[in-house]
Each structure stands twice: as structure tokens, then as C-alpha cells.
Amino acid sequence: MTVHEIVLITGMAVITFAIRYTLFAVGHRVRFSPWVAQGLHYVPVAVLTAIVAPAMLLSAGGELDLGVDNAYLVGGLAAIVLAARWRNLLVTIIGAMLCFFLWRWWLG
Amino acid sequence: MLVGALPFGIIFGTLAVSSGLSAGATLAMSALVFAGAAQFIAVGLIASGAGLLVILLTTLIVNLRHLLYSASLLPYVRHLSQRWRVPLAFWLTDESYAVAHRHYLDPNAAPEYKHWYFLGSCIAMYSNWFACTLVGVVLGSTLPGMADWGLDFAMVATFIGIVVPLLRTRPMLVAALVAAAVAVVAHGLPYKLGLMLAALAGVSAGIVAERLTASSAREVINDGA
Numbered sequence: 001m002t003v004h005e006i007v008l009i010t011g012m013a014v015i016t017f018a019i020r021y022t023l024f025a026v027g028h029r030v031r032f033s034p035w036v037a038q039g040l041h042y043v044p045v046a047v048l049t050a051i052v053a054p055a056m057l058l059s060a061g062g063e064l065d066l067g068v069d070n071a072y073l074v075g076g077l078a079a080i081v082l083a084a085r086w087r088n089l090l091v092t093i094i095g096a097m098l099c100f101f102l103w104r105w106w107l108g
Numbered sequence: 109m110l111v112g113a114l115p116f117g118i119i120f121g122t123l124a125v126s127s128g129l130s131a132g133a134t135l136a137m138s139a140l141v142f143a144g145a146a147q148f149i150a151v152g153l154i155a156s157g158a159g160l161l162v163i164l165l166t167t168l169i170v171n172l173r174h175l176l177y178s179a180s181l182l183p184y185v186r187h188l189s190q191r192w193r194v195p196l197a198f199w200l201t202d203e204s205y206a207v208a209h210r211h212y213l214d215p216n217a218a219p220e221y222k223h224w225y226f227l228g229s230c231i232a233m234y235s236n237w238f239a240c241t242l243v244g245v246v247l248g249s250t251l252p253g254m255a256d257w258g259l260d261f262a263m264v265a266t267f268i269g270i271v272v273p274l275l276r277t278r279p280m281l282v283a284a285l286v287a288a289a290v291a292v293v294a295h296g297l298p299y300k301l302g303l304m305l306a307a308l309a310g311v312s313a314g315i316v317a318e319r320l321t322a323s324s325a326r327e328v329i330n331d332g333a
Contacts, residue, residue: 004160005133011164012150013140019171021197023178027186032179038318039311044173045274046287046310048267050303051149053288054295055264062295072261079265083272092269093115093262100261 052076069107075100117237119262120147121244126252127155131245138241142234143201146170148263149303158300166300169307177205184212188223196223199230202270279321283314 032040056076059065066073079096086092117138124134129151137147146167153163177200185193208226211217217225275281287310294302 001130001132001136005130005136008150008160008163009133009136009140011160012137012143012146012167015164015167016141016143016146016171016174017198019168020174020178020200021194023175023182024185024193024197025190027182027193035315038315040172040176042280042283042311042314043169043307045271045280045284046314047170047173047303047307048145048271049284049287050291050306050310051152052264052267052271053291053306054302055260057292058295064292071258072264075261076264076268079268080272083269087273089266089269092272093265096265096268097262100258100265104258 071100071104071107074103114236114240115262116144116266117240118244118247119259120144120151121241121246122248122251123148123244123260124151124241125245125248127151129154131249134245135238135241138238141167142199142237143167143171143174144237145202145267152260153300156300162300166303169304173202174200174205177202177209181205181208181212184208185223185226192223192227196226196230199227199234201230201233203233204230279314279317282317283310286310286313 056070056072057064057066059070068074075096078099079092082095083092120138121134124137124147125131129137137150141147149166149170150163153166178197181200185196188196204226207229211225211229212222271284275284287306290309291302291306294305296302297305
């Protein structure tokens with residue numbers, strides 16, 4: 001392990017633990033201001049979508065790629081349909097990956 | 109839950125090794141950080157050559173949701189000593205939260221043993237995550253071509269599977285659409301700033317949309333009165 005890796009992992013571990021433990025440590029009920037509570041509510045959706053959208057819609061070179069030869073787009077759309085229909089994480093993952101790999105194999 | 113995390117951990121291991129993280133660092137990350145989504149994104153950032161500060165800041169944003177989980181479980185753990193609270197907080201993840209929260213709401217379970225159940229589900233998730241990372245690291249080092257198989261699509265599928273069921277209200281949908289649009293447009297920005305910008309825009313859009321929906325609902329009530 002390099003020094004850079006050690007610093008990185010220590011930093012990530014401290015940040016993650018601090019987020020998870022702070023409220024448990026204080027122990028009494030903490031009232032968030034309405035703005036903070038409202039904002040936190042949207043964080044998972046905003047962050048995860050911001051990660052997924054470029055992976056689906058952009059080519060490796062960063063160009064917008066909406067063609068049928070973009071397996072990430074086709075597989076992603078399949079995942080959206082499966083997730084909306086079944087609301088089951090495992091079904092979504094397995095079904096979408098199957099679709100993604102079949103599409104890639106079919107394209108050659 | 110365990111089955112769902114199985115491919116996730118293996119894929120994390122292979123991706124981490126192929127993105128240039130050493131085997132030791134990959135295992136250390138799974139053992140010490142123990143946060144699937146943040147670990148995946150960190151590995152993606154490492155592969156794209158992002159700096160330390162960007163990765164740490166992204167970790168903070170991606171893991172902020174755990175603050176909500178801890179706030180929700182707080183009433184159930186406040187009677188416990190810190191010797192209990194520290195490990196339970198360390199192992200608090202999406203999965204263990206889901207399992208523990210359901211169990212705490214179950215009226216048929218013995219209340220004095222509920223934290224044992226919480227601890228047990230945590231330890232099961234933790235050992236599973238670590239073992240799968242190990243398998244992934246071994247696979248990734250022995251089959252170097254695995255990085256080109258498109259296994260990173262597993263992350264896309266997983267995140268879609270988490271997000272779509274959350275899009276039950278219109279403000280949530282607005283938050284997702286705005287975050288997606290900004291992320292695509294701002295993708296070219298250095299240091300992966302696009303991700304942070306998109307997250308911020310999505311959260312703001314959600315709040316604004318919620319206020320607008322609330323005020324229009326009030327108007328409807330006032331009109332009716």
C-alpha cells in the first residue's frame with residue numbers, strides 16, 4: 001500500500017464513521033432544521049442519479065451517445081422498467097445485466 | 109440482502125484492482141470504510157485520476173444518507189452503552205438499516221434482544237462484503253481482461269434498482285431529472301465537479317419542487333374554502 005492509498009482510506013473511513021456515529025454518540029434526539037431535513041431527503045436520489053446518468057448516456061469519449069449500439073443505455077432502460085415493475089433490487093440487477101450482456105453479445 | 113450484495117462485492121474487488129488500487133488497499137477499504145456505493149464511486153474516481161480531496165468530498169456527499177438512518181434508529185439505541193453504539197454505527201449500511209428497522213418495528217420480537225439481532229445482521233453483511241471483495245480481488249488479478257467485460261454496468265443496474273422505487277412523488281422525480289441533466293451537461297468539468305454540481309442541483313430542485321407543490325396545494329384548499 002502506498003502512502004496515498006493509506007491517506008485515502010483513512011480519510012474515507014473517518015468521514016463515513018463520523019456520519020454514522022455522530023448522532024448515536026450524542027444520544028438525544030436531534031432536530032434538523034426543516035431545510036436540512038428536506039435537503040437530506042433528496043440526497044440519495046440526486047447523488048445516485050448523477051452517477052448513473054452519464055454512465056448510461058455518454059460514450060467512453062464523453063460524447064452524447066443515444067444510439068441502439070450503446071449497451072449501457074439499453075441495459076439501463078431495461079433496469080428502469082424492471083425496477084418500476086417489480087420493485088425488487090435483485091430482479092433488477094440480474095435482469096438488467098442479462099439484457100446488457102446479451103445486447104453486447106448480439107452487437108458482437 | 110446477502111445474495112444481492114454477493115455480486116456487488118465481487119465486482120467491487122475486480123474493478124478496484126483494475127482501476128489501479130493495490131490488493132491490500134482494496135481489502136482495507138472494504139474492511140475499514142464498509143460503504144458499497146461510496147467505495148464504487150471512489151474506485152471510479154481513482155480510475156479517472158481524480159485527486160484525494162475530490163474523492164473525500166464525494167464520499168461525504170454519497171454517505172450523507174446514513175445520517176438519516178442513524179437519526180431514525182436513534183430512539184432504539186440510546187439506552188445502549190457506547191460499547192454497543194460504536195460498532196452498530198460503524199456497521200450501519202443501507203442493508204443493515206433496512207433489516208434492523210423492520211425488526212425494531214416488529215411487535216412480536218423480544219425487545220431486550222433486538223440490538224443483538226441488529227448486531228447479527230451487521231456482522232453477516234460485513235463478513236459477506238469482505239469475503240466477496242477478496243474473491244473479486246483474486247479474480248481481478250488472475251484475469252486481467254475482466255475490466256473490459258463491462259462489469260461496471262452492475263453498478264448502474266444496482267443504483268437504478270435503488271433509485272426508481274424512491275421516485276414516488278413528483279418532487280423526487282424532478283430531483284432525479286435535474287440531477288441527471290446537470291450530470292450529463294457538466295460531465296466535462298475537471299475533478300469530477302459535475303457530480304457534485306449535479307447532486308447539489310438535484311437536491312435544490314427537489315426542495316423547490318416540494319415547496320411549489322405544497323403552496324399550490326394550499327391554494328387549492330383556500331379556493332375551496
